[in-house]
Amino acid sequence: MIEVRAVVKRFGEVPVLEGVSLELERGASLGILGASGSGKTTLLRIIAGLELPESGEVLMDGRVVSRRGWGMAPHRRGLGFVFQSPALWPHMTVAGNVSFGLRSLAAPEARARLGRIIEDTGLGRLEQRYPAQLSGGQARRVAIARALAPQPEWLLMDEPLSNLDRAARDEMLALVEHIVAESRAGLIYVTHDESELERLACRVLRLTEGRLIGDETR
């Protein structure tokens, strides 16, 4: 379970989040809608531990993982994160990128896991390619595979479909829907485009003026 309690975040004088609260049961899927600059990315980064709140807390399974001045290391939170840009590591192949989070596993198990996720994301023939040799849509699929490979309990996605054309978006949406259901991970999906949420999220919140409003359940 993820709980966000009255999180406040400012950048200098600019208030971005002004008391955001949120409660999500394990395995739930949440969409967050908000205009550009409304603080969506900031909220995801706080949940992931890449940013600390000025006040308020983030809890996972009842444990405080972030509060003012302290945060549990991001990699120990059991989260996958798909950034707005794929942010693949250019010096590693697709396989290298995806298996980065699998190093704690024994080699045979890691290999099996890699094979499965590569297949699920349709990256079969691209395994040995480098990021520079991928199309935009392929790179995003690698980013999703990389995030899901360690079997996180939560997948955070920050506008993962920006800069894709219509066809690639539809394809990616279908992939995300399928693969999230398959992995049974909870999903927090952030976007400014309501249509993306239709099939992905059973709950939708709006982020405006630093607050989350309008809990809709679908």
Added chain:
Amino acid sequence: MAPECPCALHGAIRRARSWAASLIFVAVVFGPLIALLAQTGASARAGDLGDASSLLLADRQAVLLGRSMGLAAGTALAALLVGLAVATVLWGWRRAPWSHLRWLAVVLAPVPPYIHGMAWMHASAVLSRLLAARGLAPLPFRGWGAAWFVGTMAQLPLAVGLALIGLEMVDPAQFEAARLLAPDVQALSDIALPLSAPFLAAGGALLFILGLTDYGLPSLFAVNTYAMEPFAEYSATSEPARAFVLSFPLLVLACVAVFYLQRALRDAASTRARGQRSAGVALSWPAGLRAIHLGALLTLAVHIAVPAVALATVIASPSGWLETLRLARGEIGLTTRICLITSVLSLPLALIAAERMRATGSAGRIWRVMVGLPLAVPASLVGVGLISLRQHVLPPALTDGSSLLVLAALARFAPYAALVLLAQMRRQDPLLSDAARVMQTSPWQGWWRVRLPLLAPGLLAAGCIVFALTAGELGATLALAPPGHATITMRIYTYLHYGATDEVAGLCLAMVLLAAVAGGAAAWALARGPRRAGVGGGRSDD
């Protein structure tokens, strides 16, 4: 795209202007070398170089070259390792509100190596006196070990700067993606270090070649290095051609180093600007790495504190120091004039080179080599080359002592200015000047109102760095040694022969302060610049 100009004449004029600019850069920066090359060719044809090849291949020289390379590799490696450790700490602070203060670690970079050398000699003398007072043996602070240690200290700030630039070239999103999946050390070792490795290797090559071509510092510790040979040969025979032949091995090594440098410059030039990102979460390192960091930071502190304290304690009193400076006011005035002229003249040269270095394809490559090569040319060759230019080519107006010193400093340091400008250009969103290109009413307006203001911090920084480097120039100055034109460096060198330590320390301290002020101003300009200029208009996510 600029609209296609209907008249071919316009295009021809523009191309001619561009070629003329390139030629000016080549003439100023490579003139001395070209003159040497021509003179060597002439001497070879005239048979004057009969024994030069035997001179070059003598056993003594091979051994000396091998040892010098060992020394240079040792200092470069040590400086790079300590520098990398310091840089990872500083890199971790990149999101602090005071993050631009981190560049203060680099301000002593323009202090010439021989000044570090003298400061450490003073320090060891003081220590030896203390030891002797307690009846202990004095420190044997001479020879290769001492030269290695002080050489490492002298290269440390540059190494820190290079390592920090390398780490900052890593895309923050790529690093954060790793932090989500693995501990910070692993994100550092598997993502950040490999991504910056090519740049770090090039930085190491640069440090190596700077160490190899410097003879000032080793000679202070009674160590004879190969870099001294061409200069010694020239002093003995007054034949520029022989000096050139003797520097041949150094030039070959320089070319190899420049190959790496060129590629790193390409990567640096093509990395996109990144917006200022959020404060983020502090990196956490395991205890072992924290201990290494602490050691590295202490070393950095020592490399600043020892020269400062050693020089300050040798000076009898503040009034004595002022008196030293007053007595040297002629030299200080001349040095200031030379430095000012050089730094102003270096800016247009740097602009010419920096813009062309960004080009893709072979044109860009050639320019990156042309900017990299002068960093690796032994300073005394520039001096000797200018002497042969003076004899044959230069108009009389340019042959007086201070003009020659300006020319020497331009040839040596204009490329550094180009590198600083390149760094500044890299940090700007290319869309800013593209927008100007689309909307300008004339190229001049776009240049004057948009591109120049955006570059202003870079120009200021480049000017400061050239100023400081010129003030400390020794290699070419000694070769040129214009009668009646004493600069501060020459004064320091002459004093050193008479062993007047008080004066030497006083002038050295003045140099350190000057370099620190110039370096600090440059760091300030570079650190503030892009934020004022608005990188890409705020924050971008990729």
